[in-house]
Amino acid sequence: MRSLVQGAAPGTPAPSERELVSQFGVARMTVRQALDALVVEGLLERMPGRGTFVARPRRERGQVTSFSEVVARRGQVAESTTVLARLEQAGPGVARALQTDPGAAVVHWKRIRRAGGETICIQDAYLTPETVPGLLDALPESLYQALDRHQLRPTWSEDAIRADLVSDEERTLLDLTGEDPSPVLRVARRALHDERVVEVSSSVYRTDRFTLHLQLGPAN
Amino acid sequence: MRSLVQGAAPGTPAPSERELVSQFGVARMTVRQALDALVVEGLLERMPGRGTFVARPRRERGQVTSFSEVVARRGQVAESTTVLARLEQAGPGVARALQTDPGAAVVHWKRIRRAGGETICIQDAYLTPETVPGLLDALPESLYQALDRHQLRPTWSEDAIRADLVSDEERTLLDLTGEDPSPVLRVARRALHDERVVEVSSSVYRTDRFTLHLQLGPAN
DNA sequence: CAGTGGTCTAGACCACAGT
DNA sequence: CTGTGGTCTAGACCACTGG
Numbered sequence: 293m294r295s296l297v298q299g300a301a302p303g304t305p306a307p308s309e310r311e312l313v314s315q316f317g318v319a320r321m322t323v324r325q326a327l328d329a330l331v332v333e334g335l336l337e338r339m340p341g342r343g344t345f346v347a348r349p350r351r352e353r354g355q356v357t358s359f360s361e362v363v364a365r366r367g368q369v370a371e372s373t374t375v376l377a378r379l380e381q382a383g384p385g386v387a388r389a390l391q392t393d394p395g396a397a398v399v400h401w402k403r404i405r406r407a408g409g410e411t412i413c414i415q416d417a418y419l420t421p422e423t424v425p426g427l428l429d430a431l432p433e434s435l436y437q438a439l440d441r442h443q444l445r446p447t448w449s450e451d452a453i454r455a456d457l458v459s460d461e462e463r464t465l466l467d468l469t470g471e472d473p474s475p476v477l478r479v480a481r482r483a484l485h486d487e488r489v490v491e492v493s494s495s496v497y498r499t500d501r502f503t504l505h506l507q508l509g510p511a512n
Numbered sequence: 513m514r515s516l517v518q519g520a521a522p523g524t525p526a527p528s529e530r531e532l533v534s535q536f537g538v539a540r541m542t543v544r545q546a547l548d549a550l551v552v553e554g555l556l557e558r559m560p561g562r563g564t565f566v567a568r569p570r571r572e573r574g575q576v577t578s579f580s581e582v583v584a585r586r587g588q589v590a591e592s593t594t595v596l597a598r599l600e601q602a603g604p605g606v607a608r609a610l611q612t613d614p615g616a617a618v619v620h621w622k623r624i625r626r627a628g629g630e631t632i633c634i635q636d637a638y639l640t641p642e643t644v645p646g647l648l649d650a651l652p653e654s655l656y657q658a659l660d661r662h663q664l665r666p667t668w669s670e671d672a673i674r675a676d677l678v679s680d681e682e683r684t685l686l687d688l689t690g691e692d693p694s695p696v697l698r699v700a701r702r703a704l705h706d707e708r709v710v711e712v713s714s715s716v717y718r719t720d721r722f723t724l725h726l727q728l729g730p731a732n
Numbered sequence: 733c734a735g736t737g738g739t740c741t742a743g744a745c746c747a748c749a750g751t
Numbered sequence: 752c753t754g755t756g757g758t759c760t761a762g763a764c765c766a767c768t769g770g
Contacts, residue, residue, distance in 0.1 A: 308755065319741045321541065324756090332552070340756050341748035356728045451726040455675035455695040455719040475675040475695040499675040506671040506726070508576045528736065539760045544737090560737050561767035 293326050297335045302348035306336060309344070356449040356483060358436035359405050359413065359495075362505075368408040370434070375414075375465070376402040377428055379421065386418050389482055389492040397421055399428060401435070404465055411467045412502050417493040435491065444490045446483035453504065454478045458496070466498050475499050513546050517555045522568035526556060529564070576669040576703060578656035579625050579633065579715075582725075588628040590654075595634075595685070596622040597648055599641065606638050609702055609712040617641055619648060621655070624685055631687045632722050637713040655711065664710045666703035673724065674698045678716070686718050695719050 296306055307315065312323045327344060330336040337347040363370040380400045387394040398418050405413040417435060419427075424438050432438040439445050458466065458474045468474050476496050483491040497504070516526055527535065532543045547564060550556040557567040583590040600620045607614040618638050625633040637655060639647075644658050652658040659665050678686065678694045688694050697717040703710055717724070 310754085319743085321742090322740060325739080338756060339749085341750080341754085343749090343755060447729070449726075449728045451724075451728065453673060453697070453724040453726065455697040455717075457693070457695050473677070473693045475677050477673070477675040497675075504671075504673040506669075506673065508669045508671065509667070530735085539762085541761090542759055545758080558737060559768090561735085561769080563736060563768095 294330070294335075297330060297346055300346045302346050304346045306344040306346065356446045358434060359415065360434040360436065363407040363412075366407065371406045371409075372403040372433075373406075374401065374403050374431060376400065377431055379428070382418075386492060389489065390418060390420055391489050392420055399424075401427075401431070407501075410501055411465075411498065413495050413497045414462060414465050415493055415495040417491055419491050423490050439485070439490055444485045444488070446485055446490060448484045448486075450482045450484075452480040455499075462496055466496070468498065477502065477504060479504070514550070514555075517550060517566055520566045522566050524566045526564040526566065576666045578654060579635065580654040580656065583627040583632075586627065591626045591629075592623040592653075593626075594621070594623050594651060596620065597651055599648070602638075606712060609709065610638060610640055611709050612640055619644075621647075621651070627721075630721055631685075631718065633715050633717045634682060634685050635713055635715040637711055639711050643710050659705070659710055664705045664708070666705055666710060668704045668706075670702045670704075672700045675719075676716075682716055686716070688718065697722065697724060699724070 306327075309320055309323050309327065312318075313320050316323070327336060327338075331338060331347075334347055334350040337345050339345065357365075360370040378400060379397045382390065382392055382394055382396045382398045384394050386398060387396060390398060392398065399421055401417045401419075403415050403417075404411060405415055421427075423444060424435075424442055427438060436445060454477075455475055456478050458468060458476045462468075462476070463474065466476075477499050479493075479495045479497065481491070481493045481495070482489060483493075526547075529540055529543050529547065532538075533540050536543070547556060547558075551558060554567055554570040557565050559565065577585075580590040598620060599617045602610065602612055602614055602616045602618045604614050606618060607616060610618060612618065619641055621637045621639075623635050623637075624631060625635055641647075643664060644655075644662055647658060656665060674697075676696055676698050678688060678696045682688075682696070683694065686696075697719050699713075699715045699717065701711070701713045701715070703713075
């Protein structure tokens with residue numbers, strides 16, 4: 293059924309409902325329900341009295357994206373260097389964010405992240421050990437890919453974005469050479485799969501090499 | 513029909529479809545379509561074999577919000593002082609963003625924005641004169657409310673977020689007293705109603721008083 | 733087991749576009 | 752006018768859930 297839509301240019305008329313009825317030998321309600329699904333997906337557009345047409349691709353909603361995905365969208369390849377990957381005892385802040393108890397064992401993964409060979413960001417990610425078992429034994433290239441494999445890709449994220457000055461330690465890690473105070477973007481993220489917190493992270497971006505782009509959608 | 517859902521606690525079972533059929537004297541397909549609409553709205557949840565239930569309120573999607581709304585959500589009142597409100601000739605950047613021609617007349621509205629009496633942000637907003645006719649003659653409290661009245665509330669926005677150091681001029685406007693370099697959050701926004709650009713703005717936020725909070729939703 | 737939602741049929745009438 | 756999608760009827764069978 294999807295084949296009606298696959299390669300077609302936006303605005304192309306779809307076969308009429310009655311046409312599909314006789315073509316597939318089913319009831320019109322059945323055809324309508326199948327088309328409804330495609331309309332909800334944004335692939336088709338109905339126009340009463342005129343017909344059904346291939347919709348122009350809808351703009352992307354504000355959705356959860358990982359660093360790797362953001363970089364890939366720029367046409368670059370994301371690389372990273374692991375600075376630290378170990379079990380730690382959760383401090384009070386991380387524990388609260390991860391919905392676990394202070395002192396509980398949590399995975400802490402700190403990376404320097406690069407795009408096109410240039411250092412962009414320092415990221416500290418925390419997750420509970422059960423979320424991705426064996427993560428520390430075989431570090432993946434992308435955390436979100438690893439979450440994917442466990443059907444735990446974030447469906448929601450809560451981000452807090454601030455500007456700040458870089459600290460001395462961060463200055464070194466970010467390859468910032470000058471003496472001047474350098475502004476950075478700090479992003480604190482809590483990523484959830486349904487109601488389960490799967491990742492808590494804190495990232496510091498070089499603002500000279502990274503602008504955060506967002507597309508926010510309509511209320512519903 | 514909506515009344516079935518209005519005040520009910522999440523998890524409350526709705527009447528079964530067949531029950532509604534006999535209660536309203538309509539066909540089951542009709543009941544289903546009515547319920548489908550509420551399911552799409554996120555008010556109801558179907559559970560095959562069990563029944564239909566009042567859904568727990570879905571998390572809010574990443575959606576376009578105005579400064580006034582953000583502040584209101586904090587429980588504060590947004591205030592602003594107009595620094596400048598006049599017609600100007602569009603420069604190349606503003607013209608491109610507004611999809612108009614360089615040199616065309618555009619409305620430029622510059623405000624200092626406050627919340628709870630504290631200065632938070634400087635905002636330069638640009639729009640075409642036709643978007644909100646008479647805007648300069650009677651400045652509203654909220655630009656988005658004015659857009660609302662013309663059925664032009666933004667349905668999409670494209671935001672670019674950077675960290676930067678405050679300029680000398682901005683330092684004064686933002687009531688920043690110290691001598692130290694102060695980091696600020698710069699947000700460039702292009703707000704669209706469907707395909708029409710209704711607002712282009714550039715905002716500078718005091719990061720000590722403002723953190724940008726986002727909730728991003730699932731891919732679809 | 734009985735009750736639920738999920739799906740389907742084969743009709744019907746309506747409001748609306750375009751000719 | 753004809754053809755479109757929008758809505759509706761009065762049944763039917765299925766897969767699933769819970770007691």
